[in-house]
Amino acid sequence: MPNPTAAILIIGDEILTGRTREGNAHFLAGELVKVGIDLRQIRVISDDHATIVAAVRELSAGHDHLFTSGGIGPTHDDITADAVAEAFGAALDVREDAREILAAHYAARGTEFTPARLRMARIPDGARLIDNPVSGAPGFSLGNCHVMAGVPNIFQAMVAGLLPGLTGGQPLLSRNWMVMVPEASIADALRALAEAHPALGFGSYPFVQEGHYGTNLVVRGTDAVALEAGYAALQAAFPEGK
Amino acid sequence: MPNPTAAILIIGDEILTGRTREGNAHFLAGELVKVGIDLRQIRVISDDHATIVAAVRELSAGHDHLFTSGGIGPTHDDITADAVAEAFGAALDVREDAREILAAHYAARGTEFTPARLRMARIPDGARLIDNPVSGAPGFSLGNCHVMAGVPNIFQAMVAGLLPGLTGGQPLLSRNWMVMVPEASIADALRALAEAHPALGFGSYPFVQEGHYGTNLVVRGTDAVALEAGYAALQAAFPEGK
Known part of the structure; x- marks a missing residue:
């Protein structure tokens, strides 16, 4: 049986303008080799809603797994969750399980749970949460699309929680x-x-x-x-x- | 008038298997910002003929410029020139101008001009050569597709020769x-x-x-x-x- 295939989608103007040298794709590429998931493409696109929707549809249809990085924080340019929900035709709103995780995380640290932070509890219907042991706000898997943060240490922690649950193949x-x-x-x-x-x-x-x-x-x-x-x-x- | 748009296509299994951390896209992204060419996408794909042909066709049609990195060396896995020629429907063979450049480069260094090295003089009909001051073997521009080496210092030298000849826009x-x-x-x-x-x-x-x-x-x-x-x-x- 051939190995499962994958693509990585990196979302962020800061990569395309040369401000940031991307490293999450390189990290995940090395992890996928170990579990026998064949990475076929890495794509970097801008923070543009229609561009993200189109890329998510194309890459999730063409591979067994699509991993995304970036755009799930609290600010106005964090639009990945909206775009992924639209790509899969799923409704998106604050979800009680994600809200409770964030509430507990901030309560334990004496941090205020502001409306901006509540934005990070917006999770598409039907998605499974991906644990974020670093800063609380979860990622999610919707269909075969795994949506993770762009901050490297958070991305790596999410990958560590996600990969053991995926079915791999023969390690390369x-x-x-x-x-x-x-x-x-x-x-x-x-x-x-x-x-x-x-x-x-x-x-x-x-x-x-x-x-x-x-x-x-x-x-x-x-x-x-x-x-x-x-x-x-x-x-x-x-x-x-x- | 809007700025010209661009995509970067990185070709190489070594990136997708996590062996090599790619840096040419980051370098070129920074250079394009300075000359007012808007980078819209970076894509990394494997050393597979059909995959390269399809990506070159799609990305060259969708942007004012397409820059590629990798796969133009002397070995069997260097298949970029063949794929780009096919994507544009151009014939590919050893071209006399490229052969002369390589012959002079090796003669000046007392290096043997072997059949493997002659492979690097295979240039599509109608392409313009891109100077390689580092190791002789030229890149080329065919239509709006600029084909350059993957070795970082050669890639950077080719970019330095190529970019001043392209029409830019408003620097970001x-x-x-x-x-x-x-x-x-x-x-x-x-x-x-x-x-x-x-x-x-x-x-x-x-x-x-x-x-x-x-x-x-x-x-x-x-x-x-x-x-x-x-x-x-x-x-x-x-x-x-x-």
């Missing part, structure tokens, strides 16, 4: 072999390896280190035995590597 | 004001500011610093006078900031 395994020669020098031998091991993926990633060209050779696959055989062939083909 | 200006209060505390006042200055964009970006909640407030716009007025209003609304 990989091995890295570094050679201090330019990528072009290994191209023919690497192509031959790729053709000899069709169940594995072979990638090459050139770099420059202290003025010298080098290449990281990566072999990937879901079968551990096949992977080790491919890795051994890679090492034999480039014995000068490490 | 921004000002940042940091307040050491949670985002929810400023939500109402920020919404009022956004409504009072409809030509400007107001964003809020919460963070935690040494256990204290803070929020960066950002005002953006293309009109310098309007921006300074909005920034002054922002400072007046939150005099405790800096």
Whole structure:
């Protein structure tokens, strides 16, 4: 059975204007590999209602899971919950379970539960809450769309709570072999390896280190035995590597 | 006249498997802001021919410019030139101008011009070359699609050569004001500011610093006078900031 597929949708003008260097997609990509969910696309879009609705519809229809990051805070530019609700045709209002979680969180800290904070209890009908152990305000899963915060430590905490409940597949395994020669020098031998091991993926990633060209050779696959055989062939083909 | 629009397409399994943290999109986003080209989307996809063809067609049709990163090196997994040529219905073969550039580059360094390296002289008919002062092998612009290398220092050098030749618009200006209060505390006042200055964009970006909640407030716009007025209003609304 093939692995489940996924897309990540990052919502925020601050990424597209170069203000913020996004890191949540990179973090989640690494976590998805471990649980055997194949990430097929990452997309970054602006804080625009129609754009978010269209992207949520397209990416949730085209993948087994869609993970979103950003736009679920208390301010006027936090419009993700509205857009996801519209994309799925779900009603959106303050939900009692989310309101109680926020009320308890603020009460425990002596923080005022303002109308702006109540906005974060607006959860679509039928959604399951995603726990936020950092700052209280929950994310939610609606259909196959998992809506999480953009603040990195909150995003990571939500992922930690969400992923164990999803059905994964075969984790993608990989091995890295570094050679201090330019990528072009290994191209023919690497192509031959790729053709000899069709169940594995072979990638090459050139770099420059202290003025010298080098290449990281990566072999990937879901079968551990096949992977080790491919890795051994890679090492034999480039014995000068490490 | 509205600013030209753009999308960035990052091509590479190494991003989707979490191996590499992508940085070219962040770099280019910052450069596009300066020249007044509005970045509307960043998309990361895998090294798959059909996926690249479809994404190039969609994103080049939907924006004034499409910038791609990755997949133009000498190895078997470098398939971007083939896919872009197919997307635009252009023939692809070794082109004499590109071959001469590579021959001169390798001759000057005493490096052998191998068949693998010749692969990097495959340029679609009708494309304009993008100079690569780092490692010789050129990128190219075909229609409104600008195809560049994934290695960061080469990507940045290609952008530096390409952007001055594109027609930009009004640079997006921004000002940042940091307040050491949670985002929810400023939500109402920020919404009022956004409504009072409809030509400007107001964003809020919460963070935690040494256990204290803070929020960066950002005002953006293309009109310098309007921006300074909005920034002054922002400072007046939150005099405790800096």
